[in-house]
Amino acid sequence: MSTLMARGLADFSPSELRALRMNIYARPGAVALTAEELAREVGTTKAQILAYENGHRVPDPPRVRALARALGTHPSTLMNHQRHASWDIADVRRACGLRARDVVDALGVSPKNYRRFENEGIVPSRRPRFLDQVAALFAISRATLERAVNRTPAVRLRQERAAELIEALAERYVPAPGPWKGPAPDDPDLIELATAYGRPVQRTRRVLTYELGELRQTHVRAERERVIADFDTDRDRQANAQLALARWNQVYARELGRIAPRLEQFHRNAQPSTYWQLLVDLFNVEAYASRAEGGLWAVTRLLAADAARLPPHLVEQRQIEGVCVCRLTAAGLGHLNTFAGLYAALYPGVRRPLRSTHRSGGSRGRLSPGAETFSVPQHGERLVVPQPALEGFRGVVARTKSFVTVELGPRLRLTVGPNFVSAVPVEEELPDPGLLDENTGADGGGDREEGGKDTPPA
Secondary structure (H helix, E strand, O other), X not given: XXXXXXXXXXXXXXXXXXXXXXXXXXXXXXXXXXXXXXXHHHOOOHHHHHHHHOOOOOXXXXXXXXHHHHHOOOHHHHEOHHHHHHOOHHHHHHHOOOOHHHHHHHHOOOHHHHHHHHHHOOOOOOOOOHHHHHHHHHOOOHHHHHXXXXXXXXXXXXXXXXXXXXXXXXXXXXXXXXXOOOOOOOOHHHHHHHHHHOOOHHHHXXXXXXXXXXXXXXXXXXXXXXXXXXXXOOHHHHHHHHHHHHHHHHHHHHHHHHHHHHHHHHHHHOOOHHHHHHHHHHHHOOOOOOHHHOOEEXXXXXXXXXXHHOOOOOEEEEEEOOEEEEEEOHHHHHHHHHHXXXXXXXXXXXXXXXXXXXXXXXXOOOOOHHHHEEEOOOOOXXXXXXXXXHHHHXXXXXXXXXXXXXXXXXXXXXXXXXXXEEEEEOOOOOOOOOHHHHHEOOOOOEOEOOOOOEOOOO
16 A cells, blocks of 8 residues: 555545445445445455455545445545545545546646646636536535635645735835835735736736725725824814724724735636626626516527536526526625626726616616516516627617517527517517618607507517
């Protein structure tokens, strides 16, 4: 038995193997096996099985996977459950009965990139679904994998060092007078920080400039209160300013301490610009709203990017009458709200999320139901045409004075007019384009029924 094998599977539990083999837990559908029967299923000898159960030998990852398969369970159930809470990425992989090269082959990632992930917690920048793919391969939840990443020793050390570097950069640049420019591109602390995150210096500088810029606003407010506390002639105003100064200093310290963990999460979960644009478009049509009433779903094929390539924890997808639709999950909404400023700094040319117009007890948002949403026959859900696609359709309608039709699926067709959007079965005939002139005024608007709803052409 090699040293690597013994170290890698130190959490293997001989007692769990024996209990599962003898079906002590009375699992549904499971049967007790003799050591000889289990050995035959695994392709080894009875003596080897007994050596595993007596703790004289430790199986390697492929053998753990074979034992779990023969027993009808996940490989991690053969490990010491009391130590699950301390596992890092490598421990989880070994507990799943996988070698590093098994993961490399299954995911099609280079050995170097996987070593960086397992040893340092650095996710390949061009693999936005990498964490989901690893979690699926390990047959564990993404949250479990994220906790394992955070327990990796190199990640802990990086966060501690990043906090020190960010504090030094904040002391150097936040109080500096003049227009805000952020850290210098050749600052050694910035370069060290970028190296620690495994990201280009320019990328790190952009997001850090945003973070320190927000911190600078807090610093400015604190300095205003400091001036009043030091020089105002009114004692009451001085006392109030001293209290406000203490509060702003607390806010400053709290926000400074949050930058390093937030940057760690951002670099681990950041999406490419095209996918970030898709998340923004989903947010802007509020496809996450009204869950209790069936919700609003964006038509996937009308989005700028392929939603199927986004991590599933950010975007929920399904089919309605053969139409692929999607919307933000709660995690996707949290991702957008948490990192919107960092994305804006990283991708300045990409559309930004619109400010919410929700009011308690009022409208759910900025959507105009007759203009951007439509219902599917015999379904309660409402589907949304994303604003960029809608603007393109309306431009074509204005130029051609005709309808725009889009095949949404094998049974449903979308029809877009100057002031309406509707979905009809494919077998139904399209409205007569000539009726546009009768229903559309000089300004391109259509007649409306009482209540403000658009009237589609006959």
